[in-house]
Amino acid sequence: MKQEKLHFFTERLAAWFAGNHRPLPWKGEQDPYRIWLSEIILQQTRVEQGMPYFERFCREFPTVADLAAAPEDAIMKAWEGLGYYSRARNLHAAAKYVAYERGGVFPATYEGIRQLKGVGPYTAAAIASFAYGLPYAVVDGNVYRVLSRFGGIAEPIDSAGGKKTFAQLAQRALEVAPLPPGSYNQAIMDFGATHCKPKAPFCTDCPLSRECSAFQKGKVGLLPVKEKKIKRKKRFFHYLVANYGAEVLIHKRTGRDIWQNLYEFPLLEWPEAAASEEQIRRSAPWATLIGDRGAVVRQVSPPQQQALTHQQIQAVFWEVEVEGPPPAASELGPFIRAERKNLSKFAFPKIIDCYLGDNSLYLKLV
Ligand code: SF4
Incomplete structure (x- = not known):
């Protein structure tokens, strides 16, 4: 994507974010423990579904030491209904690692955060940017959708090549954005979740539509592209x-x-x-x-x-x-x-x- 188009994208996105960001309980949060909790809970989970779980975990396990010391059954009970239970087990293992092997100090670098069990590149980028303002771009389903539509990129988002293309593009966008890394990451995810939605995005009332390749070429419904269909x-x-x-x-x-x-x-x-x-x-x-x-x-x-x-x-x-x-x-x-x-x-x-x-x-x- 050309540099001017990328500037247009980030500037319009920043303006949109100024008037539209979603008020969520973990927004503005500085405590890396709570940010980490919210990010693990929100993996593969809708915000509305995850919110009560986040509040419950903060209430029942207010610090990483409380979470580390909790019996596994108590954690599984608090997680009940959220699905993908390996997340809860990893959360417990990572809490023990931080509490007992790092003296309760949460890692403050991207690489350190990546060492935590259950933390992949997306979650590490989210924690690093939200908690410490580090310049790492998040790439989740919202980001894939927004970038593939705006850039008109039909490379499959679940192919190795596609993942690399989108990760590089997301990083370039973050680096030119007129917002701090955490706010920029939040902006693109909020935009994908509430405006450039999977179905019925608000294209006719979109600050990006003038330069949006998918909109201009009538391909909004065709992007992003996925290679593999999940067989159950x-x-x-x-x-x-x-x-x-x-x-x-x-x-x-x-x-x-x-x-x-x-x-x-x-x-x-x-x-x-x-x-x-x-x-x-x-x-x-x-x-x-x-x-x-x-x-x-x-x-x-x-x-x-x-x-x-x-x-x-x-x-x-x-x-x-x-x-x-x-x-x-x-x-x-x-x-x-x-x-x-x-x-x-x-x-x-x-x-x-x-x-x-x-x-x-x-x-x-x-
Ligand atoms: S014009 Fe439509 S497809 Fe393009 S960014 Fe806006 S909402 Fe998304």
Whole structure:
């Protein structure tokens, strides 16, 4: 992009930002800990959804030392519903690193910030510019969209070449912008989020339209370009909600699968959508946890859906009333007994939370 066009872009953007920036709780924040928290929470999350989580984390873990010292279950519970749970685990690991290996001092250079677990180039640039005024340009989905449309650049944003092109262009723009680095980064992201939106951008009322290549050539709907389409693998979960009086059994997911460290009911993963009651009764969780006890299937939920980045989860909940007490501790394996009224104390994946919150589905047993 020519230098004059880049100047036009940054000057108009700065003028737009002066009258339009979004009032968000972390704006103007100087504390690198809080800036880091907000940036990790906002990865792959809309601002409106992330805001209450940011406020909750600031309230429950006001300093990096508080976060480092917190039990993992407390952090997972505070994160519950936000998705991409590896972010919460990385947040905890990075807090321990800052608190215990750096004496509580947050790194103040781009390279130092990049050392924190879960911090990639985008997050490091955001923290470095917002907290310390360092000249590193952020490149997120908003920035890709604005730059590809304004510059008329059809290089795929998910290709190695495209990433390099946009990163270089974003950096050039930051260096000529009439704003400090943190404000410039905020301006382009706000502009992408609220004005040059993915669908129905405000082109006819846009301060950049005169020089915007996509607008001038009628290609706004075609940019940015993505190379790969995400294919979602379908998985079918059957949850055994085995009720022993007021208690059910749950366990914490471990291993390198989705929802690590979240809780769930005993699970039967099945190769296809439908499973019969007979198949459920013959399954391993039933054999281990119910065995020969008398048991009645009281309710089967309609299939519930949750879309993850690379997987589509369908879950059916089998509410079973079991006679007699739960298995003895020696037979429980990874499962723990929990009273139904206390289930809200555990962090569950969204699909289970929705199930528990839906009174028309969740069986109210005493
Ligand atoms: S004219 Fe439309 S496409 Fe171009 S920058 Fe403005 S809002 Fe975005």
